[in-house]
Amino acid sequence: MPKKVSIADLAMAAGVSKTLVSMVLNGKARENGISPDTEKRVIEIAQKLEYRPNLFARGLRMGKSNSIGLILPDISNTFYAGLARSVEDIARKHNYSVIMCSSDENKETELKLLQLMTEKQADGIILASTLDDEKQIRDILGDDFPLVLVDRHWDNSHYPVIKVDNLDGTKKATDYLISKGHQKISIMTIGPSHLSTQTERIEGYIKSLETHNIKVLRNYIVEIPHNDINRCICTSIYTWRSTNTMPTAIIAANNFIALGCLDCIINNKLSIPDEISLVSFDDIELFHYSNPSVSAIAQPIKKIGEAAFDCIIKKINNPQLHIGDVILSTELIPRNSVKNIK
Amino acid sequence: MPKKVSIADLAMAAGVSKTLVSMVLNGKARENGISPDTEKRVIEIAQKLEYRPNLFARGLRMGKSNSIGLILPDISNTFYAGLARSVEDIARKHNYSVIMCSSDENKETELKLLQLMTEKQADGIILASTLDDEKQIRDILGDDFPLVLVDRHWDNSHYPVIKVDNLDGTKKATDYLISKGHQKISIMTIGPSHLSTQTERIEGYIKSLETHNIKVLRNYIVEIPHNDINRCICTSIYTWRSTNTMPTAIIAANNFIALGCLDCIINNKLSIPDEISLVSFDDIELFHYSNPSVSAIAQPIKKIGEAAFDCIIKKINNPQLHIGDVILSTELIPRNSVKNIK
DNA sequence: TTTTTTATCTAAACCGATTTAATGTTTAAA
DNA sequence: TTTAAACATTAAATCGGTTTAGATAAAAAA
Known part of the structure; x- marks a missing residue:
């Protein structure tokens, strides 16, 4: 078992002080007037003994990790x-x-x-x-x-x-859906929470609707607890169906919700995009391969x-x-x- | 800016030695015969001053991080x-x-x-x-x-x-394909390399074929460099097509290759599974959602x-x-x- | 010859913890 | 009364680096 080599060992081997070794190894030989010969010797010894600094010791002394x-x-x-x-x-x-x-x-x-x-x-x-x-x-x-x-x-x-400009992101998504003729658009977010990402994404959605003079409906803004995503999405869909208020498009406020939608919509024998359209906030590789591929707002x-x-x-x-x-x-x-x- | 509180500060505040403070904070008061009164006092002071140990110092001394x-x-x-x-x-x-x-x-x-x-x-x-x-x-x-x-x-x-038992994994995959009537099966791996995962996966594939008395064809074992996956998969498919030796199934030796296959096969207007079947080593969420969903060997x-x-x-x-x-x-x-x- | 400079190098303190080896007090036993 | 044991506590060393404040000796200037 090779014992660890410390700066003291190097100093001993080179017949100089710890101070000098430390200076040399930190490239401060010149500025401290250490002779080139000594510098070279120390460096060689350090290499030969395979010296590796102990970052804990350095961190402790320097107050920086x-x-x-x-x-x-x-x-x-x-x-x-x-x-x-x-x-x-x-x-x-x-x-x-x-x-x-x-x-x-x-x-x-x-x-x-x-x-x-x-x-x-x-x-x-x-x-x-x-x-x-x-x-x-x-x-x-x-x-x-x-x-x-x-x-x-x-x-x-x-x-x-x-x-990321969340507000602008969902605004773009909503604008896009409206440009494709959608009027009944739902947004599904993680909530209830104070997560800025989620609230801002809702704002962008509302802003777009207002700009296009589309009425903002409370039951189209769905908050989903992060630990029970799929079940709640299904519940929403069920409710819409039974009240005959099914939206024509859903904006999923993050990739988990989008995946949940994919699952739930399939389970409900609905077809994307024929019966319902979907846009996801967050673009993940999966959306490129999924059936169908999912339009998304990509973050850099x-x-x-x-x-x-x-x-x-x-x-x-x-x-x-x-x-x-x-x-x-x-x-x-x-x-x-x-x-x-x- | 709150200065950091050290064990010395606690010792000073409590009117005891650093040693004692250290012992108390490490729950060694009893075994070192420190009086309960003192122990309590030190703990209270530590809480009041919001003492946080410096793990660098401890690590340095203990030789453990x-x-x-x-x-x-x-x-x-x-x-x-x-x-x-x-x-x-x-x-x-x-x-x-x-x-x-x-x-x-x-x-x-x-x-x-x-x-x-x-x-x-x-x-x-x-x-x-x-x-x-x-x-x-x-x-x-x-x-x-x-x-x-x-x-x-x-x-x-x-x-x-x-x-993971890689050999057994591809063996199961190959057995499965054979049980579905496939005889012309290709395996695509990352290579050339010494990666054990890849060589073992090839072995499992060969073992299964041999067990079923199917001839192992050199041009069905494809090695793909990890930095140019998609292009090479396309090349292979092209070669098979032009020589009329298209396999009926491909085993992708990892998820990257499987994704490459998905891309290339689609680009070549081939249909999975009608024209070619696919099994992937590594199961990723995507395979559940992709079109079609991809059969896979899952690792725990x-x-x-x-x-x-x-x-x-x-x-x-x-x-x-x-x-x-x-x-x-x-x-x-x-x-x-x-x-x-x- | 004495005093400065200059060129090299180093002893010791320090960072903040743990641990070893004592130290000083009481109390109990002889 | 002396000795031993039990109790409560601590000074100092240590881990492995960096840094401060000198120290030493040779060369240059006075």
């Missing part, structure tokens, strides 16, 4: 997995590593993870929060801790936010991750710095789930 | 994302955290990540390797480092392996992650311990991509 925390609802969900990957890539380029965690849409888990991140000395945190407000977060992290919110946020957040996942990292780095380097929110735009990808009924 | 590395080809790929999630969950239950990284099927990246994990003081590593052999790994980690291989491995590996992802963690924990607690490989079984999930041509 070169790692950031990434807390998402579920890293195995396609959307968040892509986001995680994006953050990982850009972080590695900047010599940072990422500690990823799933909160499972559970507030207590999220708070515990935030706690853990600080104990693990994360220099900053990127968070897609499931909380209703940021009070508890500020209690745990303090106001100046480098934290960036992605995807979800609260009004007037103290922390910077990286998000890679850009979101990069913007979030960019933001967190700036905050780490200057915690006082005020950083404005970043709002990225979405793209409508038409496929075969929308029928032209004009 | 309570974190493990998880290196996968790509955490945004559905299969690996699920695996990552599984490892994360079981790790958290055991008070471990996971540092996840993607190697991008790149050998140098993988080696660098292994290096990084040791510097970050990971207590153990779970690895789905993209390397051809384990020599370099042993150079970096040493023989006794707690490392567990998942998904992929090499023959006679020094390190324990958690995997959750179990793989749990077994890997179980194994790594044992190794961490006793690096000398010999642990046998774990081989989990797959399940064939029939859907609509296979035609009965008997």
Whole structure:
């Protein structure tokens, strides 16, 4: 079992002080007037003994870990997995590593993870929060801790936010459906909740309808609890049918709901798009292959991750710095789930 | 900006030594004969000052980080994302955290990540390797480092392996196709490579054919480079067509290939399953929704992650311990991509 | 020759925890 | 009264780095 080689071992082997070794290995030989001969010798010895720095020791002394925390609802969900990957890539380029965690849409888990991140000395945190407000977060992290919110946020957040223009996204989707002749359009969202993504998506939907002078019907705005998606979708469809108020199109406010719709509509022997059209917020690979393929509002996942990292780095380097929110735009990808009924 | 509270601060505030505070906070008050009064007082002060341990300091002193590395080809790929999630969950239950990284099927990246994990003081590593052999790994980690291989491995590996019975998996798939009357069956794998998953899957395919006295044809075993999947699948199909040797069924050795097949077959105006049947190794959600839905060999992802963690924990607690490989079984999930041509 | 400079290098403190080896007090036993 | 045992607590070392504030010796200037 090869014992770990420390800087003291190198110093011993080279017959110099720990200080000198540390300086050399950090490329500070020149500026500290260390002779080129000594520098070379130390470097060679370090290589020969296969020296590997202990990042805990360095982190402890420097008060910096070169790692950031990434807390998402579920890293195995396609959307968040892509986001995680994006953050990982850009972080590695900047010599940072990422500690990823799933909160499972559970507030207590999220708070515990935030706690853990600080104990693990994360220099900053990127968070897609499931909380209703940021009070508890500020209690745990303090106001100046480098934290960036992605995807979800609260009004007037103290922390910077990286998000997509949700309102515009559903507006585009609704406009699109209306342009295809649809008037009876439903939107299905996760709720009841304070999730900004969901409320903004409803707003966009309403805005579009109002612009086109279509009456907003309460029973077409459906809130679905995140832990019982499929059953509730079926219930809605059943209700519409029995009251003869079936919409001609559904906007699913995220990919889970869209998948639920796919399942439920099939189970109800309804045909997409002939009997009902579908547009999903979030574009996942599946929608390209599904039967039928599903029209979707795509989010620029890679850009979101990069913007979030960019933001967190700036905050780490200057915690006082005020950083404005970043709002990225979405793209409508038409496929075969929308029928032209004009 | 609230300064960090250290154990020294608590000691000062409580009028006791750091030693005592440390003992109390680690629940060792009783065994060290600390009076209940003192214990209570220290705990209260710790709560009031909102003390949070610095895990770097603890890790440095204890030589243990309570974190493990998880290196996968790509955490945004559905299969690996699920695996990552599984490892994360079981790790958290055991008070471990996971540092996840993607190697991008790149050998140098993988080696660098292994290096990084040791510097970050990971207590153990779970690895789905993209390397051809384990020599370099042993150079970096040493023989006794707690490392567990998942998904992929090499023959006679020094390190324990958690995997699925790949041979049996493709054998089941091939048997199934044969039972539906297919004789001209192709298998498409990622290659050329030493990836155990791929070679074993070919073996299972061959074994089944031989059992049924069907001749194994060289041009039905297709190796596809991982960076140019779709084009190569199309080329194969084109070649078969022009030589009039089109198979009636394809076994895709992983989900990427299956998706490629879906794309290419559609582009070639072929119909699944009428003109060609398809079975995929790896079951992903998409196959349930695709058109047609795709029959697949499902791997027990959750179990793989749990077994890997179980194994790594044992190794961490006793690096000398010999642990046998774990081989989990797959399940064939029939859907609509296979035609009965008997 | 004495004083400065310059060029090299280092001792020791520090980061925040854990742990070892004592230390000082009481109380109980001899 | 002396000795031993039980009790409660702590000083100091340690983990492996970085950094501050000198130290030493040789060369240059006075």
